[in-house]
Amino acid sequence: MNIIDLHCDVLDKLTRLENANFRNDARLSASLEKLIAGNVKVQVFAIFVHADLPENEKFLAAVRQIEAFHTKVLCEPEMVHITEWTQLNELEEGQIGAILSLEGCDCIGEDLQKLEHILNAGVKLVGLTWNHENGVAFGASEDPLKGLKPFAKEVVQLLNERDIIVDVSHLNEQGFFDLLPLAKKLIASHSNARAICDHSRNLTDTQIKELVKHGGRMHVVFYPPFIENGKEHTSIGYLVKHVEHIASLVGIQNIGFGSDFDGMDYSIEKLANAGEYENFIRALLKTFTYEEVSMMAHRGFNRFVNNKNLARE
Structure with a gap:
């Protein structure tokens, strides 16, 4: 079963690790070889x-x-740079689509031209923050009552004009609700259910429902502290609990995956890298039908980006 994964931190490692290569570097959890295996x-x-x-x-x-994305990832013959969502339907056997996202606007300060430069590189998803405050908004580790900053309206307007999906995964609560009426396309690229694991990086039931009500989607993350309270290691079964809960709130069609491989110090047993994705799929198939799992794995996101009826106009 094909997988669409909305978040990994391979680029950070490719720029920091000495002599790192994307194809088969054992230090990467989402190397090319592991993506192929999974x-x-x-x-x-x-x-x-x-x-x-x-x-x-x-x-x-x-x-x-x-x-690094261009020189180390796209240089591999299997990788195809996705700059238009219609390309998802054009990938051939043996090809893997590669999409750029921006995890937080810290790097732009309060300079919209810097954001434009980054978008011009082919970025298709943008999160306003990581966990901390920046010139745009407040992150998940900040006071949940602080809303978006004035500069956020300029940023979101540009993202809307460029048809960029706005990612809510690292926003604090008030920033999340401030964003809902502003952004045309919304997603949580890697977050879980706070009802199952009470962590500020997870979304409450109300947030999940409002996200989908405003045309968005929820992609679960594989980071153990966001899956099971206080745990550095956990099981696939506990991650499935999050999927079941989110499905009960907003339906299978609004759920996907955003592993966070290469951005984690801890891992799920038997799901420590992209090559072990099949273990997660098998676990989901114990609860959901093949059609439901394929909807989560790839079909739901494909519909989301290619069908205007699924996004707010």
């Missing part, structure tokens, strides 16, 4: 800039990751 047909590669970098170095760090 039947990952489309992978989103996040541009992630570490919060502890000096402000004047953050944009350059983002540019370096874009360069």
